[in-house]
Amino acid sequence: MAGVAGRLARLWCSGALSSPLQVTRFPALQLHLCGPAMRASQKDFENALNQVKLLKKDPGNEVKLKLYALYKQATEGPCNVPKPGVLDFINKAKWDAWNALGSLPKETARRNYVDLVSSLSASSESSIQVTPAADRKQPGSDALVVTSQDGITTITLNRPDKKNALTTQMYHDIILALEAASKDDSAITVLTGNGDYYCSGNDLTNFTDIPPGGVEEKARSGAVLLRDFVDCFIDFPKPLVAVVNGPAVGISVTILGLFDIVYATDRATFHTPFSHLGQSPEGCSSYTFPKIMGPSKATEMLVFGKKLTAREACTQGLVTEVFPDSTFQKEVWVRLKAYSKLPPNAMRISKQVIRNTEKEKLHAINAEESNVLRERWLSDECMNAVVSFLSKKAKL
Numbered sequence: 001m002a003g004v005a006g007r008l009a010r011l012w013c014s015g016a017l018s019s020p021l022q023v024t025r026f027p028a029l030q031l032h033l034c035g036p037a038m039r040a041s042q043k044d045f046e047n048a049l050n051q052v053k054l055l056k057k058d059p060g061n062e063v064k065l066k067l068y069a070l071y072k073q074a075t076e077g078p079c080n081v082p083k084p085g086v087l088d089f090i091n092k093a094k095w096d097a098w099n100a101l102g103s104l105p106k107e108t109a110r111r112n113y114v115d116l117v118s119s120l121s122a123s124s125e126s127s128i129q130v131t132p133a134a135d136r137k138q139p140g141s142d143a144l145v146v147t148s149q150d151g152i153t154t155i156t157l158n159r160p161d162k163k164n165a166l167t168t169q170m171y172h173d174i175i176l177a178l179e180a181a182s183k184d185d186s187a188i189t190v191l192t193g194n195g196d197y198y199c200s201g202n203d204l205t206n207f208t209d210i211p212p213g214g215v216e217e218k219a220r221s222g223a224v225l226l227r228d229f230v231d232c233f234i235d236f237p238k239p240l241v242a243v244v245n246g247p248a249v250g251i252s253v254t255i256l257g258l259f260d261i262v263y264a265t266d267r268a269t270f271h272t273p274f275s276h277l278g279q280s281p282e283g284c285s286s287y288t289f290p291k292i293m294g295p296s297k298a299t300e301m302l303v304f305g306k307k308l309t310a311r312e313a314c315t316q317g318l319v320t321e322v323f324p325d326s327t328f329q330k331e332v333w334v335r336l337k338a339y340s341k342l343p344p345n346a347m348r349i350s351k352q353v354i355r356n357t358e359k360e361k362l363h364a365i366n367a368e369e370s371n372v373l374r375e376r377w378l379s380d381e382c383m384n385a386v387v388s389f390l391s392k393k394a395k396l
C-alpha cells in the first residue's frame, strides 16, 4: 500500500497525472493542471481541513495517505523526520507518502490538498449508498446486501474479489442489519456470502487505518467494535442461519457457535489460524467450541489452527448439515422457505428458551475475549503476521 501511495504521490509531483484517465480519476487535478498558479488561500485550506472530517464515505487508505502527505507538506514542507523502522509499518507508510512529495512547494501542496478534498466531497455527495453514520439505516456500501423475501431476511457479504473479508464498515453495517432484521416481520435471518468464499475473516487492511490517537487507540476502538458486533449475535432473537457457501476463515468461523443452524456446501472449509496471526479466539469460541466439540478438538482448531473440512466440522457439531456443492443453494433454500412458514412467534420463543440461559455468560466471555485481543493486536507477533500478509509474503 505504501508503495502504491508513494508511486501515486511521485507521479503527482512530476505532473505525470495529466492523461485523460488520471484526470477523470482525480478531477480536482484538472484545476491544478490547467490554470496557471490557482492559489489556495489559508481559508480554503482550513475549510478543506474541516470538510475532510465531514466526508460521508471513507475515502480508503490510499487517499488518506495522500491527504496526510499533502497536509504535512503544506504545513511543514518537505519530509523532515527520520524514517520509521521496518516493523512500524503504518508510520512507515505515512513517512513514505510524505517523503515521496520531495520538494513540492508548500503552496502547491496546499492547493492539491484543497482540490483533492473538494473532489472527494463531490463524489461523496453523489453517492446514493451513503448516509451519515449516526442515522444510517442501510448498509453504507454495497459490500453488504440485505434482502427480505418469503419470510427470510438474508444478509449477504458481497466483496467476492476480496473473498468477502470484513472491513470495519461491514462490521458496522452487519450490526445495523441484524438490528433491523430483529425487528422486521421475517421469521428467519440468514447470513451468507457471494462468490466462491463464505468469508475470509477480518480484512487485514483494517490494521492500516490508524486514527490520530495511534495504534493503541485503533486497538481500543477495534475491541469495542468487535464486542458490539459479537453482542448482536448473542442477542439476536430469531432463528439465525449461516448458509456457508464456501471456505470460512477467522471470525466468520468463530461466530458460527452463536448461530442456530449452519448449512455448508461440501466445498466449505473452516479455519481459525489465530496463532499463525499472533491473535487469539473471539466470537465466544473460547467457550462455544469446547462446548460443541470438546476441549481437545477445540484446541486443535483455535490454538493450532487446524483447518476442518465441511464433513469434519459436521462430525464435530459445528455444522448442522453438509450438502453437495452442485445442489447446495437449491436444497438449502427449499428447506429454509419451508421453515420460514412455521409460526414466527413460536420459533422466536423456542430459540430464546434454548439460548437465554447462556446469554449473560456469553456477554462476559465476549468482553474478556475482546480485551485479550486488544492486547494481541499490539503485539509484535500480530504486527509481523499482518505485515507479511500485506506485503504479499504470506497467505494461510
Ligand SMILES: CCCCCCCCCC/C=C/CC(=O)SCCNC(=O)CCNC(=O)[C@H](O)C(C)(C)COP(=O)(O)OP(=O)(O)OC[C@H]1O[C@@H](n2cnc3c(N)ncnc32)[C@H](O)[C@@H]1OP(=O)(O)O
Binding pocket: 161, 162, 163, 165, 166, 168, 171, 200, 201, 202, 203, 204, 205, 206, 207, 218, 219, 222, 223, 225, 226, 249, 250, 251, 252, 274, 277, 279, 282, 377, 389, 394, 395, 396
Ligand atoms: C486493530 C484492528 C482492529 C480492526 C477492527 C477489528 C474488528 C474485529 C476483528 C475481529 C478479528 C478477527 C480475526 C480474524 O478474522 S483472523 C482471519 C483473518 N484472515 C486472514 O488471515 C485471511 C487472509 N487471506 C488469505 O490468506 C488468502 O487471501 C485466502 C483467504 C487463503 C485466499 O487465498 P486465494 O489465493 O484463494 O485468494 P487471494 O489471496 O488472491 O485473495 C483475493 C484477494 O482478496 C484479498 N483478501 C483475501 N482475504 C483477505 C483478508 N482477510 N484481508 C484482506 N484482504 C484479503 C487478497 O489480498 C487478494 O487481494 P488482491 O487481489 O488485491 O491481491
